[in-house]
Amino acid sequence: MKKNIVIVGATGAVGREMVHCLHELKFPVDRLRLVASERSVGGRIETPFGSITIEPISENVFKESDIALFSVGSELSLEWRERVVQNNCLMIDNSSAFRYENETPLVIPEINPETAKTHHGVISNPNCTTAIAAVALYPLHREFGLKKVIVSTYQATSGAGAKGMQELLNQTQDYMNEAPMASHVFAHQIAFNLIPHIDAFQENGYTKEEMKVVWETQKIFGDDTIQISCTSVRIPTLRAHSESIVIETKNPITPEAARSVLRKSPGVKVVDDPSNNRYPMPINATQKFEVEVGRIRQNLVFGDHGLEFFVSGDQLLKGAALNAVQIAELFIN
Amino acid sequence: MKKNIVIVGATGAVGREMVHCLHELKFPVDRLRLVASERSVGGRIETPFGSITIEPISENVFKESDIALFSVGSELSLEWRERVVQNNCLMIDNSSAFRYENETPLVIPEINPETAKTHHGVISNPNCTTAIAAVALYPLHREFGLKKVIVSTYQATSGAGAKGMQELLNQTQDYMNEAPMASHVFAHQIAFNLIPHIDAFQENGYTKEEMKVVWETQKIFGDDTIQISCTSVRIPTLRAHSESIVIETKNPITPEAARSVLRKSPGVKVVDDPSNNRYPMPINATQKFEVEVGRIRQNLVFGDHGLEFFVSGDQLLKGAALNAVQIAELFIN
Numbered sequence: 001m002k003k004n005i006v007i008v009g010a011t012g013a014v015g016r017e018m019v020h021c022l023h024e025l026k027f028p029v030d031r032l033r034l035v036a037s038e039r040s041v042g043g044r045i046e047t048p049f050g051s052i053t054i055e056p057i058s059e060n061v062f063k064e065s066d067i068a069l070f071s072v073g074s075e076l077s078l079e080w081r082e083r084v085v086q087n088n089c090l091m092i093d094n095s096s097a098f099r100y101e102n103e104t105p106l107v108i109p110e111i112n113p114e115t116a117k118t119h120h121g122v123i124s125n126p127n128c129t130t131a132i133a134a135v136a137l138y139p140l141h142r143e144f145g146l147k148k149v150i151v152s153t154y155q156a157t158s159g160a161g162a163k164g165m166q167e168l169l170n171q172t173q174d175y176m177n178e179a180p181m182a183s184h185v186f187a188h189q190i191a192f193n194l195i196p197h198i199d200a201f202q203e204n205g206y207t208k209e210e211m212k213v214v215w216e217t218q219k220i221f222g223d224d225t226i227q228i229s230c231t232s233v234r235i236p237t238l239r240a241h242s243e244s245i246v247i248e249t250k251n252p253i254t255p256e257a258a259r260s261v262l263r264k265s266p267g268v269k270v271v272d273d274p275s276n277n278r279y280p281m282p283i284n285a286t287q288k289f290e291v292e293v294g295r296i297r298q299n300l301v302f303g304d305h306g307l308e309f310f311v312s313g314d315q316l317l318k319g320a321a322l323n324a325v326q327i328a329e330l331f332i333n
Numbered sequence: 334m335k336k337n338i339v340i341v342g343a344t345g346a347v348g349r350e351m352v353h354c355l356h357e358l359k360f361p362v363d364r365l366r367l368v369a370s371e372r373s374v375g376g377r378i379e380t381p382f383g384s385i386t387i388e389p390i391s392e393n394v395f396k397e398s399d400i401a402l403f404s405v406g407s408e409l410s411l412e413w414r415e416r417v418v419q420n421n422c423l424m425i426d427n428s429s430a431f432r433y434e435n436e437t438p439l440v441i442p443e444i445n446p447e448t449a450k451t452h453h454g455v456i457s458n459p460n461c462t463t464a465i466a467a468v469a470l471y472p473l474h475r476e477f478g479l480k481k482v483i484v485s486t487y488q489a490t491s492g493a494g495a496k497g498m499q500e501l502l503n504q505t506q507d508y509m510n511e512a513p514m515a516s517h518v519f520a521h522q523i524a525f526n527l528i529p530h531i532d533a534f535q536e537n538g539y540t541k542e543e544m545k546v547v548w549e550t551q552k553i554f555g556d557d558t559i560q561i562s563c564t565s566v567r568i569p570t571l572r573a574h575s576e577s578i579v580i581e582t583k584n585p586i587t588p589e590a591a592r593s594v595l596r597k598s599p600g601v602k603v604v605d606d607p608s609n610n611r612y613p614m615p616i617n618a619t620q621k622f623e624v625e626v627g628r629i630r631q632n633l634v635f636g637d638h639g640l641e642f643f644v645s646g647d648q649l650l651k652g653a654a655l656n657a658v659q660i661a662e663l664f665i666n
Contacts, residue, residue: 148634152485152577154527154566168525169509176506187610192501192571194487194615196628196643201607205588205630214633229633229641231577233487235568238525244485244564244577255538274534283526295529297538300547300562301481308562310529 002030009071010034017321023048062089085121099124109326127212128319139265145250151230154242240282248302280312335363342404343367350654356381395422418454432457442659460545461652472598478583484563487575573615581635613645
């Protein structure tokens with residue numbers, strides 16, 4: 001059955017990818033509507049679904065839509081939730097506003113599609129870093145049982161939206177011209193630098209971005225006994241996040257067994273041929289639906305119960321827009 | 334007593350820093366000689382020790398020197414070792430050629446200065462990534478006892494010498510001009526990308542760069558029971574390596590106790606004030622003698638026996654030139 005879809009935040013980096021994903025996945029769109037902030041209203045966007053005029057947000061839009069894909073800040077999601085749900089429009093929300101509510105499912109369709117059906121009007125889309133790690137971690141969890149997960153990230157500037165990417169490019173240009181650099185989006189210079197700080201610091205010394213990986217992975221896997229820690233670092237790349245991951249498993253694990261499991265896993269592409277210099281990299285993962293997994297090897301600390309690997313995934317796609325559209329797909333029929 | 338010093342590889346990125354470090358540390362230099370490859374011979378370099386003409390390598394140079402600081406490839410170090418040692422010139426070598434020999438001390442002066450005296454003519458300088466991590470890890474090891482160390486690195490292009498840095502700048506300029514990029518130094522594009530591959534792959538799936546961190550840390554700490562693993566990643570920065578480090582300790586550890594130990598440790602600067610956005614970053618660690626340590630927090634996986642932190646250090650200084658000159662300082666008297 002065709003669906004009326006509305007994208008809220010349609011002009012942002014993720015919103016634009018949502019249009020692209022609806023088309024690429026051949027989503028049965030009846031009517032697509034695009035909502036954005038005041039300054040964009042009235043503009044037209046050319047899409048595979050025709051030329052669409054940007055509308056302001058209104059209750060009426062939700063009344064006339066089956067599914068709303070929200071990609072705006074938490075405040076706006078919180079503000080509009082009631083009016084979306086009351087109008088029988090399913091809200092798939094990319095913000096962190098509802099992710100930790102017990103009654104709101106947090107869904108990665110390759111992992112926990114069944115929980116989507118338990119929604120009370122809202123389904124949350126996970127944090128990008130979590131989603132990228134989770135598609136590789138879950139098949140290993142099912143087969144070998146995860147005990148410990150230690151993550152260090154290499155996150156692209158577009159994780160902070162199109163303006164983050166632009167700041168990197170501006171600073172790079174300034175650096176090359178020996179001009180002074182200005183930082184508006186990031187706390188410090190990001191060109192030719194890194195910043196081990198994404199989102200707000202929490203009382204335990206971790207950032208919220210780092211804790212999202214812990215909380216969300218446990219919730220999506222339905223197992224809060226898995227011990228997880230994360231260090232999140234912004235690096236001067238444009239798009240696609242990478243993560244260095246060490247795991248300890250309950251059952252013995254080998255790189256060969258892990259590769260064999262991952263090769264059969266949806267959403268994952270094993271790129272692991274070191275002798276030919278093939279391993280996950282942001283430039284190759286960019287604009288791809290699958291998360292690249294490679295550098296798979298027996299971890300030296302946890303021995304035959306340990307594995308170490310590296311992933312790169314497009315955080316605007318599997319980390320955001322693609323996953324949201326895949327959640328919507330669970331409601332076609 | 335003043336010493337006659339010769340720097341072999343004087344025109345390289347590390348060699349140039351060696352001159353700078355000798356001056357900054359007020360090393361009692363009697364005569365400084367600079368040796369480089371044929372194409373540089375005859376050129377003059379202005380130094381704080383006067384204007385010095387670059388010489389070709391020769392046995393005579395070593396006959397007339399007390400200490401030779403080698404910063405060239407392993408092959409040249411291997412080729413000249415005998416002739417340096419036989420002429421009673423102490424060889425302090427920055428290559429990996431002799432690091433794993435039982436009879437050759439591998440020295441970080443803050444950690445194992447006593448082993449330097451056991452040399453048989455050669456002392457090895459550790460790998461840059463190892464040295465930067467080790468100055469922070471060793472005080473924690475002494476106080477709390479290291480059981481497990483899990484490292485992910487963020488390494489600058491100058492780790493591959495001045496030509497690595499130049500390749501990043503060239504590719505960046507080409508990218509900004511929408512011109513095609515060429516890769517000569519690195520296996521892939523490094524501008525706006527990362528490469529999880531430094532040095533040659535070993536049979537166990539780790540690179541040699543990653544295994545150096547394991548082998549060298551165990552040797553320098555004199556404890557091969559510490560379990561260590563590493564993922565080494567090249568990122569598009571110019572100078573100073575960073576590392577995300579998780580440790581499990583034998584004794585309970587807290588962030589406050591760790592900070593207190595690190596604040597008293599030579600070679601370390603605690604930069605750990607998240608509420609004011611202060612943490613280690615390459616742009617701040619560049620051209621500094623001390624390794625910055627911050628983001629210190631209780632690790633969520635190892636609990637009260639676990640710590641997680643982030644370091645940035647100038648790999649041309651503590652990771653190479655500075656450490657070599659500090660080794661030489663052990664022989665002033």
